[in-house]
Amino acid sequence: MTKKFILILLCIADALTLYLSVGYTLRGACGAKLIGDNTAHFIGYYMLAAPFIAAFLVCAVFTVVLAVKLRKNNNPEKK
Amino acid sequence: MKLFCLIMLVIVICAAGISSDADMSYAYSTVAKTAEDVVLLTMCADECKKECNNMLMSFGHAFFYAENISDSDVYIYNYRLSPRESVTFSWWAVDRHMGIWFNIESNYITLANRYSDIACIGMYLNNNEIAKLNTFLENNDRYTPISNCSKQVMTCWNTLAERGESVMTSTIATPSLLKHEIMKFKAAKKRTIEHNENICYYNGTDFTSYRMEVGS
Numbered sequence: 001m002t003k004k005f006i007l008i009l010l011c012i013a014d015a016l017t018l019y020l021s022v023g024y025t026l027r028g029a030c031g032a033k034l035i036g037d038n039t040a041h042f043i044g045y046y047m048l049a050a051p052f053i054a055a056f057l058v059c060a061v062f063t064v065v066l067a068v069k070l071r072k073n074n075n076p077e078k079k
Numbered sequence: 080m081k082l083f084c085l086i087m088l089v090i091v092i093c094a095a096g097i098s099s100d101a102d103m104s105y106a107y108s109t110v111a112k113t114a115e116d117v118v119l120l121t122m123c124a125d126e127c128k129k130e131c132n133n134m135l136m137s138f139g140h141a142f143f144y145a146e147n148i149s150d151s152d153v154y155i156y157n158y159r160l161s162p163r164e165s166v167t168f169s170w171w172a173v174d175r176h177m178g179i180w181f182n183i184e185s186n187y188i189t190l191a192n193r194y195s196d197i198a199c200i201g202m203y204l205n206n207n208e209i210a211k212l213n214t215f216l217e218n219n220d221r222y223t224p225i226s227n228c229s230k231q232v233m234t235c236w237n238t239l240a241e242r243g244e245s246v247m248t249s250t251i252a253t254p255s256l257l258k259h260e261i262m263k264f265k266a267a268k269k270r271t272i273e274h275n276e277n278i279c280y281y282n283g284t285d286f287t288s289y290r291m292e293v294g295s
Contacts, residue, residue, distance in 0.1 A: 023135045032191060034183075034278060034289035040175035047172055047224060048138075 003070055010063040017056035024049035105265040108243045109202055116203035117149035118160070120212070121270070122236050123167075123184075124229070124257040125197040139254030140194065141229040142169030142184045144272055153209060156216040157281050165273045170222045170231045175287075176280045178220040186291040189274045198261040199270045208239055215239075220281070225250070229257045 028045030112119075121144040130137035146165040147153045153160045158181055160166055167184040171177075187193040204212065215238050219231055229252040237245045246260040261267045279286040 030294045032294055033292045035292050036289035040173050043174050044172040
């Protein structure tokens with residue numbers, strides 16, 4: 001029961017961090033550009049998205065590991 | 080008659096109390112202009128609250144607005160400022176140059192209608208203080224998440240500040256904190272920023288210029 005609860009929390013964290021990662025990345029991509037000899041890009045929003053992308057990846061790994069463990073526990077004959 | 084005097088005394092004491100409270104709410108004050116001053120340097124901060132939507136925050140921006148109030152050219156970090164000309168500058172995270180950029184804010188205000196709720200406070204600088212400002216800019220032309228626009232602007236302001244003008248800073252500074260500090264000045268106000276389309280940065284030898292293209 002506790003593991004299932006943790007899995008639900010991890011799924012929520014996954015969804016939230018993915019939303020923030022995509023949101024800030026899109027904001028960065030859709031923002032203003034500076035045109036000169038070379039195009040310059042504002043990378044502030046990408047820098048903001050970076051920790052959320054990292055958090056999403058970490059949460060995703062834990063989610064998959066926990067989900068696999070729970071699946072094995074629920075089907076002991078398949079071990 | 081005694082009662083009347085007593086009531087008047089109470090009213091005077093209350094009025095004095097209210098007046099002193101009002102003065103105390105302003106923690107900082109600016110120094111008046113002198114004959115030697117050549118530049119009005121204004122520190123500006125906007126939280127950009129209207130850009131926060133769908134749970135995505137915007138941390139706002141802090142920048143300087145410098146106006147040449149003298150009759151001769153003034154150089155701010157090698158940027159030539161003609162008489163009555165003005166320039167905005169701040170620290171930006173841009174892939175071509177992570178550091179000081181000129182006139183991005185002025186173009187953002189004109190082209191993208193950003194920074195509509197800025198709080199500003201100004202200080203007058205003479206030639207010695209301009210030299211001090213230039214030394215600071217030369218030594219701090221870099222942007223990091225910790226040494227961000229707010230932190231650099233606050234540190235720069237404190238480097239130039241005279242009595243009563245220094246603002247409180249913290250390890251992690253934000254435009255929100257800076258705006259809060261600016262509002263502690265009695266002379267704090269919202270003001271208009273003149274458009275200067277010359278977006279550029281100093282690369283150590285000369286200026287690299289750009290123009291802004293606003294996204295959808």
